[in-house]
Amino acid sequence: MSTRTLIRGGLVVTAADEIHADVLIEDGRIAALAAHGSDVAAGWTADRTIDATDRYVVPGGVDAHTHMELPFGGTSASDTFETGTRAAAWGGTTTLVDFAVQSTGHSLREGLDTWYAKADGNCSVDYGFHMILSDVNEHTLNEMDKLVEEGITSFKLFMAYPGVFYSDDGQILRAMQRGAENGGLIMMHAENGIAIDVLVEQALARGETDPRYHGEVRKALLEAEATHRAIQLSRVAGAPLYVVHVSAEEAVAELAAARDKGLPVFGETCPQYLFLSTDNLAEPDFEGAKYVCSTPLRPREHQAALWRGLRTNDLQVVSTDHCPFCFVGQKELGRGDFSRIPNGLPGVENRMDLLHQAVVDGHISRRRWIEIACATPARMFGLYPQKGTIAPGADADIVVYDPHATQTMSAKTHHMNVDYSAYEGKTVTGRVETVLSRGELVIDQRTFVGRAGHGSFVPRSTCQYLD
Numbered sequence: 001m002s003t004r005t006l007i008r009g010g011l012v013v014t015a016a017d018e019i020h021a022d023v024l025i026e027d028g029r030i031a032a033l034a035a036h037g038s039d040v041a042a043g044w045t046a047d048r049t050i051d052a053t054d055r056y057v058v059p060g061g062v063d064a065h066t067h068m069e070l071p072f073g074g075t076s077a078s079d080t081f082e083t084g085t086r087a088a089a090w091g092g093t094t095t096l097v098d099f100a101v102q103s104t105g106h107s108l109r110e111g112l113d114t115w116y117a118k119a120d121g122n123c124s125v126d127y128g129f130h131m132i133l134s135d136v137n138e139h140t141l142n143e144m145d146k147l148v149e150e151g152i153t154s155f156k157l158f159m160a161y162p163g164v165f166y167s168d169d170g171q172i173l174r175a176m177q178r179g180a181e182n183g184g185l186i187m188m189h190a191e192n193g194i195a196i197d198v199l200v201e202q203a204l205a206r207g208e209t210d211p212r213y214h215g216e217v218r219k220a221l222l223e224a225e226a227t228h229r230a231i232q233l234s235r236v237a238g239a240p241l242y243v244v245h246v247s248a249e250e251a252v253a254e255l256a257a258a259r260d261k262g263l264p265v266f267g268e269t270c271p272q273y274l275f276l277s278t279d280n281l282a283e284p285d286f287e288g289a290k291y292v293c294s295t296p297l298r299p300r301e302h303q304a305a306l307w308r309g310l311r312t313n314d315l316q317v318v319s320t321d322h323c324p325f326c327f328v329g330q331k332e333l334g335r336g337d338f339s340r341i342p343n344g345l346p347g348v349e350n351r352m353d354l355l356h357q358a359v360v361d362g363h364i365s366r367r368r369w370i371e372i373a374c375a376t377p378a379r380m381f382g383l384y385p386q387k388g389t390i391a392p393g394a395d396a397d398i399v400v401y402d403p404h405a406t407q408t409m410s411a412k413t414h415h416m417n418v419d420y421s422a423y424e425g426k427t428v429t430g431r432v433e434t435v436l437s438r439g440e441l442v443i444d445q446r447t448f449v450g451r452a453g454h455g456s457f458v459p460r461s462t463c464q465y466l467d
């Protein structure tokens, strides 16, 4: 039986428009929009009506960078697909693109099947996968073609982490060449890991073991160098490039210079780089470990370049790189040696709210908020217009957002399975009120009413940001 839902009286905000409109949902999809108060809208009836007066009605967030259950640093990221997708929904995100991992010496198929199994039946919102390439060889390259056909249309490579995920320049070039042929988008972790490992060893030899040294050895210049090298390799291969978790001003400059030449080079940053800094890494009593991620947090001065990049479209996407590890028992593995602190921050629940705060603070416009958090990640990764917008035919993934409510972020109240908040005590204006995933309520007036297993794998087309 078809269910009709009506969202009445809100301000519908998309990347393109802001209109006072009623939204009619039928069979999990958006059936129609009509001006609030118009004869057309007044004539609509529904099984369920949501009053969105004084609220924004926005597309569900698309977080194109998460790591649920990632085995890393001798432990495993603490959010499962069940807890992580529930927390995502609480934060107004209705689509995740998580990273399946190829283990060295194994096939892409094995890695991908492992991730399908982790997610299947456990998610309360929809998800797709990118594939991390840890072992670029002839077999892997052939498998890339098959994955693209299966809807896994993006591949992450690492210039960092020698001995773990690392690819050398020859492997990177070959993967890029293959991507240029099969349409797979190469995503790059751009840090010079070989040089960083030298600096890590030297720092530890000097007795510099505290979390803040993580930020000192992973130098901005080594992010910029790797970004530059990745751009040049992508030019040689004739492939577009998406640089993940950009944090350094110098790396933004490399992207901007490439884009000024008209190259198809894209950049993502994350809330932690926009709102946190090396001040957090320097917190006493090993608390800085909570803020250890790679690329690292930078001195506060870098933030202006990131905000500028988001305004000028030298950076196109804000994703979270959500990769939570509990302070107790996980981050603590690195006491006495910062290089053993598992890398990653929690944040899947906080992204939409922090970026709304950026609207309040005047960094970005309301439509740009939706563009960088919903529409562009959907287009970048082949999910548009099914995801990322509110338009007839699109999936009814919708957030009713209260722009006036305030909230204070805290581990005491968040829903991520991690024992601290990276934003503990931060008060922001704006709060998710109600969330729909394909027309079904997941959050109803701040109550979780979703279901593990509602969320489905979404096969993706190739990058649409080049169209």
Ligand code: DUC
Residues within 6 Å of the ligand: 067, 072, 189, 292, 293, 294, 295, 321, 323, 343, 344, 345
């Ligand atoms: N960076 C992180 O902080 N965590 C997981 C992997 C990565 O590249």
Ligand code: ZN
Residues within 6 Å of the ligand: 105, 106, 107, 110
């Ligand atoms: Zn194997």
Ligand code: ZN
Residues within 6 Å of the ligand: 189, 244, 245, 294, 295
């Ligand atoms: Zn990375």
Ligand code: ZN
Residues within 6 Å of the ligand: 065, 067, 321, 323
């Ligand atoms: Zn990541």
